[in-house]
Amino acid sequence: MSDALLTPPVSARDHTVGPEDAPVTLVEYGDYECPYCGMAHPIVKRAQRELGSRLRFVFRHFPLAEIHPHARLAAQAAEAAAAQGHFWEMHDTLFEHQDALEAEDLLGYAKLVGLDTAQFARELEAGTHAERVREDFRNGVRSGVNGTPTFFVNGERYEGSWANQEAFIRALREATQPSSSRGTRTTIDANI
Amino acid sequence: MTESSFDQAAPQILPAGIPAPDFALNATPDQILRLSELRGRPVILVFYPADWSPVCGDQVALYNEILSEFREYGAELLGISVDGVWCHAAFARDRNLHFPLLADFEPKGAVARLYGAYRQEDGTSERALFVIDADGIIRWSFCSPIAVNPGANGILTALESLAGQRAPAKAESRRGATEEARP
Numbered sequence: 194m195s196d197a198l199l200t201p202p203v204s205a206r207d208h209t210v211g212p213e214d215a216p217v218t219l220v221e222y223g224d225y226e227c228p229y230c231g232m233a234h235p236i237v238k239r240a241q242r243e244l245g246s247r248l249r250f251v252f253r254h255f256p257l258a259e260i261h262p263h264a265r266l267a268a269q270a271a272e273a274a275a276a277q278g279h280f281w282e283m284h285d286t287l288f289e290h291q292d293a294l295e296a297e298d299l300l301g302y303a304k305l306v307g308l309d310t311a312q313f314a315r316e317l318e319a320g321t322h323a324e325r326v327r328e329d330f331r332n333g334v335r336s337g338v339n340g341t342p343t344f345f346v347n348g349e350r351y352e353g354s355w356a357n358q359e360a361f362i363r364a365l366r367e368a369t370q371p372s373s374s375r376g377t378r379t380t381i382d383a384n385i
Numbered sequence: 386m387t388e389s390s391f392d393q394a395a396p397q398i399l400p401a402g403i404p405a406p407d408f409a410l411n412a413t414p415d416q417i418l419r420l421s422e423l424r425g426r427p428v429i430l431v432f433y434p435a436d437w438s439p440v441c442g443d444q445v446a447l448y449n450e451i452l453s454e455f456r457e458y459g460a461e462l463l464g465i466s467v468d469g470v471w472c473h474a475a476f477a478r479d480r481n482l483h484f485p486l487l488a489d490f491e492p493k494g495a496v497a498r499l500y501g502a503y504r505q506e507d508g509t510s511e512r513a514l515f516v517i518d519a520d521g522i523i524r525w526s527f528c529s530p531i532a533v534n535p536g537a538n539g540i541l542t543a544l545e546s547l548a549g550q551r552a553p554a555k556a557e558s559r560r561g562a563t564e565e566a567r568p
Contacts, residue, residue, distance in 0.1 A: 197536075197538075257446050257447070257450055258450065259446065259449050259450055259480070259481045259482075259483075260446050260480060260481065330450075330451075331454070334447075334451055334454070334536070334537050334538060334541065335538055335541065336538070337536050337538050338536065339443065339444070339447055339534040339535065339536035339537075340443035340444075340446075340447065340534055
């Protein structure tokens with residue numbers, strides 16, 4: 194079954210770090226309350242450090258809210274921060290404080306990150322970003338996300354273990370080489 | 386998921402196009418669910434090896450999370466493993482599951498055998514998925530390598546194509562009826 198392809202491809206609606214024309218785009222579907230995503234967070238950071246401008250990183254929400262009761266609101270908090278131009282600061286803060294994701298904690302992080310906290314609180318309260326988070330989740334299911342974190346490298350689900358840092362970073366490095374996966378690259382370009 | 390592992394596992398389980406064998410299994414210690422009672426709406430039958438094992442945990446957590454999407458197609462989701470009712474009850478409570486887990490416990494794995502989804506070598510069922518239509522016909526089946534969480538995309542695609550074959554308005558009214566029937 195070769196249906197584990199990123200749908201939709203990375204676009205302007207995504208939160209991205211790194212150049213648009215980077216040879217490798219790494220997409221993570223993650224959940225701020227998921228301990229494995231918490232473990233993967235520094236590994237992604239390391240990959241970003243080591244690959245520099247050759248890597249573009251994208252994060253999409255996949256809150257497993259039935260087992261992680263704070264995950265959905267935390268994802269909405271990241272979106273509320275994004276609405277004020279501070280997605281990544283909130284993203285990092287949430288992963289660094291996975292055990293404190295109550296509403297008042299989130300408000301504290303909003304302040305820490307320098308947001309307009311009144312607007313932030315209002316948007317969380319109103320569920321302004323709930324649909325966006327839900328959309329990410331739905332797209333994730335259709336892309337073949339089957340747990341968190343799930344990574345996609347240049348549009349294809351990464352089947353190796355991200356916990357094996359060396360292999361993960363090696364795979365990302367290899368993906369920077371155009372010859373190693375020319376067929377794949379063509380498909381991805383066609384999708385975009 | 387590689388093609389070869391798919392090919393190895395797939396031939397054992399019942400294919401699309403044939404009637405789903407009927408069965409009756411305990412859904413709770415004092416409640417028996419018969420497959421044919423669900424006639425009239427699609428059923429997603431999920432065989433998995435065991436409660437509490439890591440991959441199954443992810444898999445049932447995922448399905449639990451997207452129940453609302455399955456129900457948009459009017460579909461009913463049933464999990465089946467060889468675990469007993471009390472084990473299922475504890476697992477469902479722990480994971481906050483909102484769909485029934487059926488106990489294929491005595492005679493052990495009898496329903497899994499009916500569907501070609503029993504693993505003789507370790508006494509559990511395969512990680513096998515079946516989408517059964519409103520008339521009780523298997524419309525899609527898939528056997529995942531035992532260590533691989535098959536996700537939900539295949540199920541949703543199968544439900545989508547079922548919905549496409551029937552008049553959407555009919556599916557709509559059926560869904561309404563299902564929701565009204567729920568307390």
